[in-house]
Amino acid sequence: MNNLNANYERILEVLQKISKEQLLDYQRRRPKLSDLELICLSLTAEFMGIDSENDLFRKLPVIIASKIDRSVYNRRRRKLVGYMDDIRLRLASHFNEFEDYFIVDSMPLEVCKLSRSSRSRVCKEDAYAFPDKGYCASQGSNYYGYKLHAVCSIKGVFQSVDLSPASVHDVNYLKDIKAQMGDCTLIGDRGYLSAEIQLNLFETCNIKLNTPMRSNQKDYKKQPYIFRKKRKRIETLFSQLCDQFMIRRNYAKSFRGFKTRILSKIAALTTIQYINKFIFDRNINNIKISII
Template sequence: MNNLIANYERILEVLRKISKEQLLTYQRRTPKFSDLELVGLSLTSEFMSIDSLMDLFRQLPEAILAKIERSVYNKRRRNLVNHLDEIRLKIASKFNEFEEYFIVDSMPLEVCKLSRSLRSKICKDYSYCYPDKGYCASQGLSYYGYKLHTVCSVNGVFQSVDLSPASVHDIHYLKDIKTQISNCTLIADKGYLSSKIQLNLFETCNIRLNTPMRKNQTNFKKQPYIFRKKRKRIETLFSQLCDQFMIRRNYAKSFSGFKTRVLCKITALTTIQYINKFIFNRNINNIKISII
């Protein structure tokens, strides 16, 4: 795992199979360091838990340093965020094309400590993306920042991801999910309980929302064990994102930088799952493992 260049070449090999080279709209000529190479380096650094650009550029060989500067790398990476999401979706489609069961959940992402929230200027470059104060019931945590909403398959591959201010309730994410998946069963926790939205999802796109009932509800029935067991998969993914990919550590100052960092970490995880499955034919969720 400590061999940066070998890991980089492996990830770049995968990217070249599933994506084409492209130029950003403002680029008039082909840069020395191509877009796919830049994305590959970014995913490699996330896989190897190199979370600082300064630390990454200290470890790069002269052959790469001669092609791109750190500030240019950072700007181009933010501009490639849409291309990065396309790559993630292409990889996910290799796993989830015929999937019938998905899991939905959210996790808190702090941008700074709650005590600094009033004077913080982080991610406040545009009014529509201001962070906010929120509460995570599962962790008993009040925090300042954003909420990461995700949908993954029961095998553990992310299908859909989105960010919202921390104060937005989980259930509002289900209104946006209708354009992304259909004809499936969606497993959720009690935070997504809503008979109105449950009916709407079924009528509009044939999504069967399955949530555990509260004990004081009429005609209470316990959620099937298989659903309760499978829902733990997304909790494991969150733990991997927090541990190896350090998704809760924030160095970004702008929302575009924050969004790029989060998406890059999730794409890196999905890429390693692809390598595990289609190159080494092993358990896709063994993330702390050699890919050389």
């Protein structure tokens, strides 16, 4: 895992199979480091746990470092975030194309400590993307920042991800899923319990939402054991994002930079899963492993 250049070459080999080199239009001249190579460099850094751009450029081989400046790398990386997510979806489609069961959940992403929230200017350049105060039931604490909503398959591959202010309730994310998925069973926790949303999902796109019932509900039935067991898969993925990919560590000052960091980490996770499956034929969720 310590050989940055070898890891870079491995990931680039995968990305070149599914995407072209230049993704943006350049009016004057094409950059020395192609768009796909820049995305590859970003994913390699996330896989190796290099979360600081200064640290990354100190470790870069001369042949790569000579092609791009650090500030240019930062600007281009933010412009390419949409293409990076498209690449992630193409990789995920190799796992999820015929999947019928998915799991939905959310996790808190703290921008700064709650005591500093009133004077913090982080991620406040656009009014629509202001962070907010929210409550995390699993941790039993309040926090200031955003909420990562995600849907993953039973195998453990992310299909859909989104960010919202921390105060937005989990159930609102289900309204966006209708445009992305259909004809499947969606397993969630009690945060997604809503008879109205459940009926709407089934009628509009044939999504069967399965959540645990509250014990005092009429006609109470316990959620099947297999669903309760499989629901832990997404919690394991969140733990991997927190551990190896350090998703809760934030160096960004703008919302675009914050979003780019989050999506880069998720795209890197999906890329390593693809390499595990289709190059080495091993367990896709062994993330702390050599890909050389």
